[in-house]
Amino acid sequence: MSGVHDMGGMRGFGPVRPEPESEEPVFHEEWEGRVYGIVRLMGLLGLWNIDMSRHNREQLPPADYLANSYYENWFAGIRQQLVRSGLVSKEELRTGRASTPVPEHIMEKVAHAEQVRTAPYMTTSYARPASSSPRFSTGDRVRAINRYPSGHTRIPGYVRGHTGIVREHYGSQVYPDLSAQGVEEGRHLYNVRFEGRDLWGESANVNSAVYVDLWETYLEPAP
């Protein structure tokens, strides 16, 4: 969706203001680590996927999304996800006390410490077979299609309508637009190079290009 999370090229946010690398802690507050851990552990239950989590955060009220800190958004997102999935009731969230049992088949998936500590550290596979052969190959000129879906998508707004060149075909991978709705389908994924001047016109940096990963559905052949 075209929301405030789709920030590429937006102006007015001010300077980056990095903390010195040697001084920045992994978590600035203890609760941030707890939120991170809770989100990861709940994800391992397999009731939702990464695109559903992302879409959930994208649907936070725009003013909240921008005003919240990163882990505040994760916290808001996981609370909604827990309720939407039926794992936790609104009443339980409000009172902080458990009142509904968790089905046995979900309890069986609860992660234990040994699983967390052991390589390959909770990896996921994103490759899925495609129903057709790839439409594009390296060197092809492609245009990012123009569209403004209300659901989840991973085509950033700043490439829409612009032409680039396919650098690499990454195989067929889970298509996020459907994955966010719980439907896992493979689509061909490409890395596409866009010239800075094509994207940004006279505002572009000299001698710059942007590489974006785009699913086949986002692309059409360009002359």
Next chain:
Amino acid sequence: MPNDHRHDQDHTDPPPDIELRVKSLESLLVEKGLVDPEALDALIDLYQDKIGPANGKHVVARAWTDEAFKRWLLDDPNAAIASMGYVGAQGEQIRVVENTDDVHNLVVCTLCSCYPWPLLGLPPVWYKSAPYRAQAVVDPRGVMAQFGMEVAERKEVRVWDSTSEMRYLVLPQRPEGSEGWSEEELMELVTRNAMIGVEEARRPESEVLKA
């Protein structure tokens, strides 16, 4: 739509303080049996102590000292990195982009915060912030200037926007004056920021190393 969510939250808000609210959720999930407290501690410890930029530094230093490994890293990054044991979530599909005399690479995720966790750990606050996500694609040279780096105009700047489940790692240029250094010594010259692309690797005479 946003009003609906707001309404939604009004009905479920536990105590306003974020720390208390997180504690409340954690104890609820523990009570329900959905969170094993030991697993939660283990997961936080893993990302606090074990999975961090030292992994990426090790990979870069090896690429600097072993040409065959570097070719492998660029051609088949996942196999090369797995050979060093740096596997994990958000590192399933890595691409390594090499800085050269002609090209400088910079990594961003404009849509959220995608980042190669097994190599760099969790991203710094600035990487996830609106200013970086907004500016990195339209004005990468301006962003790098904020980190104190100026890239010559004759050098092409390539920005990699992590919009899929591919994760990007920048292979910085090995600094002059580090000839003959061991892998371990070279790791000191590699910074996390250099592997994101907002800085170059440290030079051997850098003040930070003398300190």
